[in-house]
Amino acid sequence: MTSLGSLTEFVASQDELVREAALTLPHEFSRCTYSLGPIRQAVYLCLTCQLPRGLCSSCSIACHTDHEQIELFPKRNFRCDCPTTAIPHGCTLHRSLEEENRENSYGQNFRGIFCRCGRPYDPKCERETMIQCLACEDWFHESCLHLRTRPSSREPSPVPETETPDHGNDTEDNQSEASSSGLPPPLVSAEDYDAFVCSSCVRSINTLRRYAGTQGVIMVVRDTEDSPWRKLGCNPLCADPPTNTEDDLLDIDDSLTAPGQKRSRSHSFHSEEPERKRQHISPEPSSPCLAPAPNPIAQAIFQSSQQPSDTEVPLTEGDVFLTEGWRERWCRCSRCFPSLSDHPYLLEEEETYEPPEDPDSALSLEELGMRALERLPRDRAIDGIRAFNDMRDDLLAYLRPFAQEGRIVGEADVRQFFETLHESKHGS
Template identity: 65%
Template sequence: MSSLNDLLASQDALLREAALALPHEFSRCTFGMGPIKQAVYLCLTCATLHGICSSCSIACHTDHEQVELFPKRHFRCDCPTSAIPHHPCTLHQTTEEENGTNQYGQNFRGLFCRCARPYDPKTEQETMIQCLACEDWFHESCLNLRERPPPRESSPDLPDPGDTAAHEDDCSDASSDLPPPLISADDYDSFVCATCVSKVPTLRRYAGTKGVIMIVRDVARGSWKRLEGEPSAESQGSLDEPSLDVADPEAATTKRPRSRSSSQNDEREAKRTRLSESPLCLAPAVNHIAQAIFDNKTSGSKDSTHEGVGDIFLTEGFRERWCRCERCLPSLQANPYLLEEEDTYEPPEDPDSGFSLEELGARALERLPRDRAIDGIHAFNGMRDHLLECLRPFAQQGKIVEAADVTQFFEALKEKRHHVN
């Protein structure tokens, strides 16, 4: 009866895999929660390209082709709205108006990165990195972290569920067989693309300083390298000077003591009093290489000894290191995710996750009225006795029970039940 044991073991393995892959309960559409940060899926089968929540991706679009877009902030599920016609939501019975606050970037057209390529998990070699600000996904090669590898051969055939090695390989890092990138995932906490950096003055101000890594290269050498902290004195001598309070421009230009009249001294003392009432700017000295790259990108000039795209990689604890003076804080407050880590909604845990078939059957019986539960137990016992009767000849003759034998048993049982009804 080894084949029967193998079949039961395979079913248990499938249950365990399902519990790990789908540990949550998918019985509630998130539309009623309003715009929240949540996992979003793109349904390619539906006529229009909109986003659906994780529950609707399971309950309403199970047999559809989907692309996981991962968390998107301020997003409301489109499944129960008129934006997805001819496909009523099974979890939210009322058809709602289209969501007016959702932002639909190029990901909702199936395109990713600044190269605007579609993502194909069967051929893609690289790990992709999500921008903290715009939440688009970028190839490591497009961030100049590595050379673009050739696409791997397409492998449409799914691995055997019993092939553990194939399953582990399928779940491994897409870049595991490639040389390490210039910056690894352990080197930083969050990534912000150059387009988003240019929109936030404080991010641009910090670019290339300690804890805000950039990738640049000297045009003459043409090799990409990390830029973090103050450049050497040979390349940027003025950067070794301490940062001065930006609210006092005179202090930045005054190098020697000067004689002042009494009125000048009174004015200077009044200025000092005003400055003491407001926090000083604690931002580090600007990295002139980084700023020159942004200036050249803005002006379209190529007159620079260094070049780079302008992406930044923020190291761990970056939210605690921002200066919060009246100059630095406003652009951070306009983008709250830079000041506080966001909560991402997850569906509630599935109470049935991880249970065996027998345990799930027992739990189902517990939810039934007593008379129906008793009828169910009798029906189960009858099926068990019938199955044992059919399997007894196999045991007596030493024959192996094949999957086809078990299938034939249930087909016969189904046919018998049909004639009784």
Template identity: 55%
Template sequence: MAQQEETLADYLASQNDLVQEASEALPHQFSQCTYALGPLRQAIYLCLTCPEARGICPACSIVCHTDHEQIELFPKRNFHCDCPTRAIAHPCGLHTILEPVNESNTYGQNFKGLFCRCHRTYDANKEKETMIQCLACEDWFHESCCNLRERPSSRQPSPERKDDETKEDNDDDALSTTSSGLPPPLIGPSDYDTFICGECVAKNTILMRWAGTPGCLMVIRDTVSSTWRVLRSNDEDEAETIEVVAGVKRPSLLSSSDEIGSKRLRLSPSASVPNQCFAPPLNLTAQNILRDGNPVMESDSTLGTGDIFLTEGFRNRWCHCQTCQPSLEKHQYLLVEEETYEPPEDPDSGLSLEELGMRALSRMPRERAINGIHAFNSMRDDLKNYLRPFAEQGKVVNEADVKSFFESLMEERRGRDNQ
């Protein structure tokens, strides 16, 4: 019996240690709204329960809108948390001074819960496709809407159709997607560093200029009945190329483009660049696609969306001549990789989860604290159950274990909310 008691005591002691470790492993504090820090590039959440199409910071998403249904919009630059402002009726539990409505925030369609050029809603549980964020507008795009691969069949026109065979893992690993019968994307995640959508490319002189040149990949098709392919600057079968040498444009012979004759390049004199410009020769195919107006609206007739995929090291490859530099300076993210705000390390990390939880609760408004206590207790029990095997096997709990616990908890919660 003594043996067993000792084991139990050890077990309880190790449980406490584990809870302690878990709290230490929770790397960030979520006790502070980012409002006071001003506009930042930060992960923004859209609360679907609150009626206002505004954005809230990670701490507010956890503390102030705990029981609300939310979608993570991921980083948005220059964003000032809306939770403590008059724009959102639900009170902020972290920044308790009621602040004026933010004037500097911009709210794209993501704040209406719509994404991509197809303007679909997003449901983490149902979305079969990998989505890609545009560096410029920070909207999200389906791979199929960028013509990287076919739309999975569950996304085909008949919306009621449910097909388990097309069930696909959400990760972007080419292997897992081929196992679902889908070909790998034309340009895979490891083939490029940054994506910029066609609409943003068309608004930016330097991106227009570099589209389709080395390190600036595009997906195109040669005719409306051809299959989509990657436009490479050194295409052997590239029918339309143009060289800019010492200010002289020398288009090569155009051979196979009669059927798209109306879409031929219309270069204005102002498009020529000064001699000292080091931009690579224009890619005429890319120019034609980008000058074709709004390719997105006519998806059946378009030869490309104008999207570009910038490969590793693209920030070091720009030309800084007087023609190129101004549009780079207007879009700093093309020059310097932006920092995305992360909540500070938690100074309370020496406290147990219970202590941390009670602290968080004491900062909440009364009626929400009661719900919070239930939520917190059940979370703590779940965490203990999750950690039990570690205790039994004498395994060390690391941050990844705790993270995966919270991820599964979030998933479960999302699953519940969506029922």
């Protein structure tokens, strides 16, 4: 029999549960984001619904509570699919039925698979941190980025009590070592970089490919198939970069256009926009190129990847890890700027929508009860207060013998009280 000890302890435990719930879900989930149009927002994949479509935070809780879901984390230019004809399960927040979203992009994450290895994510056995690409927003295993050896997934890694295993990252930083607990540190740790861009996206962005392997744009490479993986471009602090001539730039092949975070520290729609947010987002005409000299190793690897051979072993995937302050270090000459401006997230931090704060999230059970009574019509509120007072008097009378005899109130005793109360109501 489970002992409640005392009613005071029981009430205190319930208040603690309310506080924990407020910390876990501090937002108000009463509005579907469909009316906001395509925005960057947290997206949830509903596996129960027939089509692989995405839900906003509110609909994942209000409309699909009993469905199996996967959190995909922020996706840019995404509109909630819940109130559309693509999902047969009707939206409870956006009442009018909308046409299917034609502008949403549904990559492999919407089939429940991730990374270049195409594996599904299983939180019960996955031991590695997964890192989100800033550009395509897919998720990648550290071992697939050659940051560590792929660990055995037969058993989950031990996680300290203060840490929670996660598909991706916290709202600020992706702590590689935290969610890969029990494993040796990765070759590039969370403290070493601010954002990650996968190889496919690097190859599709000319200026980013040009910077690869230079100081502050880390690459992981190896010299031969048997060589250990090592880092290029580790030190972001360097002297003034050399000025490059047009002849230097012509040596870089701009024809590499293969198709294509640690989560970036994104601004919320509800956060105050910094004064410098709109600085330096336009080109600087007639200025010399201030980009660092291309890393010859990185450029040779990109050149050779144009004509891959079945017998060749890749010396790098071409992923890059951008260190702190990377947006301020871009060259904005007429040659470098165009491919950056085609991807605005490379020039300024993105706003990520978050639901408004729930004003009731930090209230106690008593305060929540009083708030509910205040919202009822007067006659119904009075009836509710009378019913509560009657139940209180009955409960005190039921518990008085326990107090007089010094007996502990057990779970079965509490259950018996409410069963008796239920029977008396139906009997009358």
